[in-house]
Amino acid sequence: MFNSVSDIVSGIREKKFTPVEVLDFYYNRISRLERKVKAFISLKPYEELKQEALSLDKSHKGKLLGVPVAVKDNINIRGFKTTCASRILPDYYPPYNATVIEHLKREGAIFIGKTNMDEFAFGSSTENSSFHTTLNPYDLTRVPGGSSGGSAAAVSSRMVALALGSDTGGSIRQPASFCGVVGVKPTYGRVSRKGLVAFASSLDQIGPLSVNIEDSVLLLEVISGYDPGDSTTVKNQPSCIPSDGFRNLIEEPLTIGYSPALLEGGVEEEVVDTFYEALELFKKGGFKLKEIELPYLKYGLSVYYILGTAEASSNLARFDGIRYGLKHNSRTIKEMVEKVRGEGFGPEVRRRILLGTFALSSGFYEDYYIKACKVRALIQNDFFKAFQEVDMICLPTSPDLPFLVGSKSDDPLKMYKADLFTIPINLAGLPALNLPFNLKNGLPVGVQLIGRPFEEATIFQGAMFLERERGPFTPPAIEEPLTPHPRIEYGADSTLPLEEEV
Amino acid sequence: MKDFDYLLKLAALNINPEEKDRLEKEIFRIIEYFEELKKLDTEGVIPLISSIFFISPLTLREDEPKIFPERESILEAFSEREGDFLKTPPIEEPDAPPSPSINISPINV
Numbered sequence: 001m002f003n004s005v006s007d008i009v010s011g012i013r014e015k016k017f018t019p020v021e022v023l024d025f026y027y028n029r030i031s032r033l034e035r036k037v038k039a040f041i042s043l044k045p046y047e048e049l050k051q052e053a054l055s056l057d058k059s060h061k062g063k064l065l066g067v068p069v070a071v072k073d074n075i076n077i078r079g080f081k082t083t084c085a086s087r088i089l090p091d092y093y094p095p096y097n098a099t100v101i102e103h104l105k106r107e108g109a110i111f112i113g114k115t116n117m118d119e120f121a122f123g124s125s126t127e128n129s130s131f132h133t134t135l136n137p138y139d140l141t142r143v144p145g146g147s148s149g150g151s152a153a154a155v156s157s158r159m160v161a162l163a164l165g166s167d168t169g170g171s172i173r174q175p176a177s178f179c180g181v182v183g184v185k186p187t188y189g190r191v192s193r194k195g196l197v198a199f200a201s202s203l204d205q206i207g208p209l210s211v212n213i214e215d216s217v218l219l220l221e222v223i224s225g226y227d228p229g230d231s232t233t234v235k236n237q238p239s240c241i242p243s244d245g246f247r248n249l250i251e252e253p254l255t256i257g258y259s260p261a262l263l264e265g266g267v268e269e270e271v272v273d274t275f276y277e278a279l280e281l282f283k284k285g286g287f288k289l290k291e292i293e294l295p296y297l298k299y300g301l302s303v304y305y306i307l308g309t310a311e312a313s314s315n316l317a318r319f320d321g322i323r324y325g326l327k328h329n330s331r332t333i334k335e336m337v338e339k340v341r342g343e344g345f346g347p348e349v350r351r352r353i354l355l356g357t358f359a360l361s362s363g364f365y366e367d368y369y370i371k372a373c374k375v376r377a378l379i380q381n382d383f384f385k386a387f388q389e390v391d392m393i394c395l396p397t398s399p400d401l402p403f404l405v406g407s408k409s410d411d412p413l414k415m416y417k418a419d420l421f422t423i424p425i426n427l428a429g430l431p432a433l434n435l436p437f438n439l440k441n442g443l444p445v446g447v448q449l450i451g452r453p454f455e456e457a458t459i460f461q462g463a464m465f466l467e468r469e470r471g472p473f474t475p476p477a478i479e480e481p482l483t484p485h486p487r488i489e490y491g492a493d494s495t496l497p498l499e500e501e502v
Numbered sequence: 503m504k505d506f507d508y509l510l511k512l513a514a515l516n517i518n519p520e521e522k523d524r525l526e527k528e529i530f531r532i533i534e535y536f537e538e539l540k541k542l543d544t545e546g547v548i549p550l551i552s553s554i555f556f557i558s559p560l561t562l563r564e565d566e567p568k569i570f571p572e573r574e575s576i577l578e579a580f581s582e583r584e585g586d587f588l589k590t591p592p593i594e595e596p597d598a599p600p601s602p603s604i605n606i607s608p609i610n611v
Binding site for chain 1: 509510512513514515516517518521525528529531532533535536538539540542544547548549550551552553554555556557558560561562563570572575576579580581582588590591592593594595596
């Protein structure tokens with residue numbers, strides 16, 4: 001087992017092991033565990049990966065030399081299908097790499113496969129995937145969270161060293177919390193979304209998932225930066241790397257804001273306990289704690305499900321079966337578009353498109369869309385006021401422990417509430433991360449740290465402190481004795497796992 | 503409900519009748535939940551439509567024409583193609599009665 005990405009890279013450079021040996025370590029785990037976890041939608045065949053690993057130049061200066069990475073299936077990689085876990089994109093091979101993929105390639109990373117997700121990233125459990133539900137490596141009867149559930153589960157079960165996800169309302173942090181891994185939602189404007197299939201363009205960010213903070217810092221640094229292909233990316237970004245390790249906390253203590261009022265009602269006891277245990281550690285370590293008020297945060301759900309669906313209904317208008325995607329023979333173009341969309345989109349996608357269409361429709365636009373934009377401003381203002389007094393804010397990541405498969409899937413509102421603590425951060429455009437903190441009843445519970453715009457370095461510093469003080473985090477116990485095992489069969493076209501195989 | 507049919511039309515979604523009833527109930531239940539925003543006083547608040555933090559001036563790239571190297575792979579994805587052209591079904595049914603013709607008289611100069 002490798003402890004960190006830098007272990008892999010320095011080991012390869014110092015010739016302690018080869019990129020093929022690293023690949024074999026992870027691919028072996030995939031062969032043994034993927035059948036249970038079902039984290040992937042497509043996997044590259046082993047022989048091709050081996051050729052890639054063999055062709056890596058050992059003198060390459062790349063920061064991710066030989067590091068196996070999994071990528072959420074809404075991010076374009078040439079040679080892999082992009083499905084967004086939707087039936088409307090059955091065979092779309094993107095004609096270009098996402099900018100984040102170009103960055104990773106330049107640093108020598110190896111792309112193992114594309115990970116499962118809720119269809120078009122609409123969901124919190126991967127149960128909205130049109131293909132299969134990914135299972136939580138800590139308890140295979142429970143969901144891994146979502147929408148980047150496949151990426152979180154792949155990292156959690158150590159089938160890859162790193163993964164990319166996307167976060168519109170919590171889709172990196174919530175699955176990271178459920179699967180006991182680190183997940184980061186960067187500041188809006190830090191990472192290019194060119195090549196990410198858009199969900200809600202004023203909220204979407206791509207971010208890293210890893211087993212520790214150090215690895216996420218490294219991956220975020222690699223993918224950050226201005227991109228002419230995404231006009232929201234910002235030039236001259238402050239570095240996300242904590243500058244000189246730990247600040248002297250006695251001379252210069254950091255202040256953590258927290259809001260007890262937000263924990264009342266609807267938050268599981270184990271989550272509240274974990275939250276206060278984390279605060280206690282901060283206090284012992286010399287951090288200052290300060291109670292803050294965030295009165296408008298509770299309206300985040302309504303605001304998000306108006307704005308997010310409005311933007312999504314507009315972004316998803318491009319899926320019409322004309323230029324790519326599902327095809328349908330019809331007598332007129334209108335009939336074709338309606339049939340392709342009716343058949344291609346799953347239930348949650350249809351629901352959100354209709355909600356968004358409603359919010360933008362004439363007569364309701366002012367009362368819903370514009371009203372939500374105004375409350376969004378009030379939510380952002382809550383944070384800005386708090387940041388005048390504190391350096392970062394600590395909240396739970398999810399109000400729930402990882403829940404049982406099927407337990408929320410018949411009630412959309414219940415499912416939406418899983419994003420209660422993560423949504424407001426996207427609305428305000430701030431950076432935030434999940435740090436796995438402890439296990440309750442064998443299930444991971446994380447805490448969330450939120451920072452000022454472009455102050456990822458500060459929340460990383462706080463998270464590194466907690467990570468060190470809480471001690472090693474127990475990985476999931478899905479290990480099996482290493483026995484010769486037939487390599488997992490993915491369909492002839494190298495994509496969908498064959499469900500019927502045991 | 504007439505409103506819901508209109509919404510389906512706006513969203514260009516063809517949905518079977520059994521699903522329609524269920525979906526309609528769900529949608530309006532969720533919209534009801536949004537009503538909580540109505541009681542908030544937002545008089546004078548400027549709507550926030552995006553949250554870009556301008557730490558440096560927003561720069562738009564130069565508008566330069568470039569040849570996209572993977573042109574063929576885009577054409578290959580077309581639902582139907584004729585040479586380099588995208589082919590679609592007609593806008594109106596082929597055997598539909600012709601739309602009332604408009605009398606266009608040549609402009610007298």
